[in-house]
Amino acid sequence: MSLISAIIMASGFSRRMGENKLLMKYNNKFLIEYTLDVISKCNFKDKLIVTQYEKIKEIGENLDFKVVKNKYPNRGISESIKLGIKNCEESEGYMFFVGDQPLLDKKDIEKLINVFNEDTSFIVIPKYKNRFGNPVIYPKKYKEDILNLEGDKGGKSIIKSSDKIKYVDVCENTLFDIDNIDDFNNLLKRETVYEK
Structure with missing residues (x-):
């Protein structure tokens, strides 16, 4: 049985994109579907998506995700994070995903999970060369810190103050990830998303 709950944050406004990037189409699928598809193939204790969008x-319910409606998306990313924690099962760790990573690799998700399971007191962060990103796994000992986040602050403040991090x-x-139209056009130039 998995020790980890997956929380997918999908409440953003995509202001830089000018439209909801998670509902943009790539190879006849919505961007968010790629993220959810790969997560649905992984073994999690709980799979939950937080969104303001019907x-x-x-889409989430069709893939058997628990869906939590974010009624206050204007409060920033912290609202999605807190709703995710409050609505999923008590877990040893909470793995936070964003919805705009259509090329997520299942093997990488499993690698992050395996590293966490070796010692569940460490925050686990993926990296490629000098870049860091999502999904990040937070141990349950940070639950209260996460619930105290405010505004557009994500977990970076928790990471900065922690001395137990594995990259x-x-x-x-x-x-x-897809932050702007250039990123999306870069994605479109690729032949296809490889099978996970």
Whole structure:
């Protein structure tokens, strides 16, 4: 049985994109579907998606994710993080995903989980060369700190104050995310998303 709950944050406004990037189509699928598909193939104690969007709620429910409606997305990313923690089962660790990483690699997710399971007191962060990104696993001992986050602050403040962090090498694709239209166009130039 997995010790970890997966929390997917999908409440953002995509202001830099000008439209909801998670519902942009790539190879006839919504971007969010790639993220959810690969997570659904991994073994988690709980799989939960936090969103303000009806369409994403529908997609999540079709893939058997627990869906939590974010009624206050204007409060920033901290609201999604807190809703995720409050609504999932008590777990040894909480793995936070963003919805705009369509090239996430299942093997990398499993590698991060395995490293966490070796010692569940460490925060586990993926890296490629000098870049760090999501998904990050937080041990349950940080639960209260997470619930005290405010505004548009994510978990970086928790990471900065922790002395128990493990960085895990992942492939470049896993950290690829869509922040703007250039990133999306870069994605479209690729032939296809490889099978996980």
